[in-house]
Amino acid sequence: MIDIVVNGEPRSVEETLSPVGLIESLGLSPKAVIVEYNGAVVKATDLSARRLSSGDHLELIQIVGGG
Numbered sequence: 001m002i003d004i005v006v007n008g009e010p011r012s013v014e015e016t017l018s019p020v021g022l023i024e025s026l027g028l029s030p031k032a033v034i035v036e037y038n039g040a041v042v043k044a045t046d047l048s049a050r051r052l053s054s055g056d057h058l059e060l061i062q063i064v065g066g067g
Helices: 019-025
Strands: 002-006 009-013 033-037 040-042 057-062
Touching (some): 019 033
Antiparallel strands (some): 002 009, 033 040, 033 057
């Protein structure tokens, strides 16, 4: 297990988890979330190539449509 921070909250996750896996485990769609990963916005297409590391900080912003 590694310790990361998601939206300001400490969280322990499996070491092999990708940001996409984290997003899906939270019940969100990776296509409907903007991800700030250690201070930089990451394109959705680049998320699956990354692996979470101890101390990472992620901010997840869910996109909501409507009218």
